[in-house]
Amino acid sequence: MLLPAPYDTWFPDAAFDGTYRFDESALRRVAPVAAPPGLADAWRRWRAQARRVDAAPRTLSSEAIDGRTVSIVEHAGVDGIRLRSWVVGPASGPARVGIVHSHGYGGRDAIDLDRLPDDAAAIFPVARGLPTLNTAVGAPEPVEEHVLAGLDDPAAYVLGLCARDLWLAADALLTLTGDVPLYYVGESFGGGIGALALPWDDRYIGATFIVPSFGQYDERLAVPCLGSGEVVREHVAAHPEARERLRLFDASSTLGFTEVPVRVEAALWDQYVPPPGQFGIANAARDLELAVLPAGHAEYPGWDAVTADAVRGGRAHLARALRSASPPAGRR
Structure with missing residues (x-):
């Protein structure tokens, strides 16, 4: 088939x-899906329920990696199951910010420190059901099977549960x-569930979503x-x-409810997460920094430089959000 240059x-x-025959101009015009009646009420109800769950983190093992303490921690999910995550301490001194850093649909088998400043602590949660933890x-x-699990019941749909588990992962990080x-910070799967979870948690000062899924x-x-998505x-x-059951779990519908600054790194070409979905999420943000990537879920000439620049941009966005944030108020 005839593909557009340079693809x-x-x-x-x-x-x-x-590209699905969208150029950048068309992608910037993709409208988010309007939130259906009851969306905000449902998510606020789930958030209230999560506040009543004790994350009860328990450290299982620890080691030193690149000058940081890295632990495997077990903590509660929203329905009381026990999930495992990596928790990473700051490189030096006390933590000035905590980062919840999610992953793509392949799960996670190691931590990635690229987007962590030295004074950050972080939790790398692994979604329920996914490898390795x-x-x-x-x-x-x-x-x-995973992406459809529980779809008949909004309260039990796996993507909603994974998003709600992020609140407990944050609880675990703050406890520790x-x-x-x-x-x-979330990429692909992690970007999508992050955009579902973020608006209902007032402890966040900002976010970076990288080629986010589950939007539009x-x-x-x-x-x-x-x-x-297939x-x-x-x-x-x-x-x-x-x-109709998916409407409560459209990241382009939920993200418009958040007021904190959001950075979206969205791709012009992506065969795994169609770009109109990514830009639909970006276009929902009230306070948006948009970084346009040539492609997502693929390597291409210059990929290393583009990725390094995106990491620098994400770190800078975090630093600006931290400078402008008020002191933490101990909210949960």
């Missing part, structure tokens, strides 16, 4: 066009490190992809009533 030379064997805990592991402002289902369900698209095609 025709970057990805000559691509089965389909990862929480394989099959609280949800099935295979993506084709003390009362510091929070900043969120009107666009996502209209096109094929290579990621979890499983959902096929399911909704066979069960049209499921479209």
Whole structure:
């Protein structure tokens, strides 16, 4: 097939066009999906329920990595299951900020310190059901089963549970490190569930979402992809009533409820998370810093330099959010 430049030379064997025939101008005009009645009430109710759960973190092991203490910690999820995460201490001195740093749909098998300043503590939660720390805990592991688990019941839908678990991960981090402002970092899956969770948690001063998923289902369900969205698209095609159940879990609908500064790193080409979904999330933000990437979920000429620049931009966004934040008030 005929691909647009430069993707025709970057990805000559691509089965389909990862721009989905959107240029940057068109992507910047993708509207978020309007929040349905009851969305805010549902998420605020779930947030209130999560406040009543004791994260009860327990350190299982610790080691030193690159001058930081890195621990594996067990803590509660929103429904009382026990999940495991990595917790990382600051490189020196007391923590000035806490970072909740989520992952893509493949799970996580190691920490990534690139976006952590020296004075940050961080928790690297692993979503329920996903490798390596929480394989099959609280949800099935295979993506084709995981992304649909519990969809018939909004209170039990796995993406909602994963987002709500982030509140308990933050509780665990603050219990272990003390009362510091929070900043969120999430990529792909982690970007999408972060945009679901962030608006209802007033401890955050900002966030970076990298090629975020689960946004703008009107666009996502209209096109094929290579990621979890294809499983959902096929399911909704066979069960049209499921479209309504997804409305509470559209990251482009929820993000508009947050007032903190948000950085979105969104891609012009992405066969795994269609760019209209990514930009639909970005366009929902009230206080947006947008970084446009040439492609997502793929390497290409210059990828290393683009990634390094994005990391620098994310660190700078965190630093600005921290400078402008008021002192933490011990809120939960």
